[in-house]
Amino acid sequence: MSKGNTVVPVTQYRNGKAIAKYPSITVASRFTKVQPAHIGKVAAGRRNTAGGFSWKSSKSFTDRFSPRNAGVSMMNKDGQVLATYASAEIASEMSGVALKGITKVITGAGRIAGGYRWASYGDTTTAE
Structure with a gap:
């Protein structure tokens, strides 16, 4: 918008x-x-x-958003959420996808990392 x-x-x-x-x-x-x-x-x-x-x-994305510590969703190519993680760093550790790749996708500099789409969704505490 x-x-x-x-x-x-x-x-x-x-x-x-x-x-x-x-x-x-x-x-x-x-x-x-x-x-x-x-x-x-x-x-x-x-x-x-x-x-x-x-x-x-939303009023602000960048004020709250840090790709390293914001919650992220891992999605298949159709956009279906497969897992959620408390941070991009945890997502990287658990999924085996490079943190740099996840961060690029979340910030819009990339489309796919490790065969998945990634998006920030806010804070969470567990991976699904």
């Missing part, structure tokens, strides 16, 4: 639970394959769902 030239982060929800946080609608669309216009309409309150998910705009 763009306000002027400002990129606004969005959070993806399933059944009312936050499952991923993205730095922009463009990045969210790239990972979920949901049309960016649809995500924007949901985040703006003009539509109920996009791609089967609810979406909300």
Whole structure:
């Protein structure tokens, strides 16, 4: 969701639970394959769902986000969440995927790491 030239982060929800946080609608669309216009309409309150998910705009992504210590979701290529981890470092240790690769995907500098998609979702305490 763009306000002027400002990129606004969005959070993806399933059944009312936050499952991923993205730095922009463009990045969210790239990972979920949901049309960016649809995500924007949901985040703006003009539509109920996009791609089967609810979406909300966030005030700030970078203020809370550090790819090394933010919770992350590991997803298959279709966007289905396979596991969640308390941090990218824990995800790297448990999945065997390089931390640098996970971090690049989370920040939008990459698409896939270790054959998976990755997204920040906020704090968590366990891997599923």
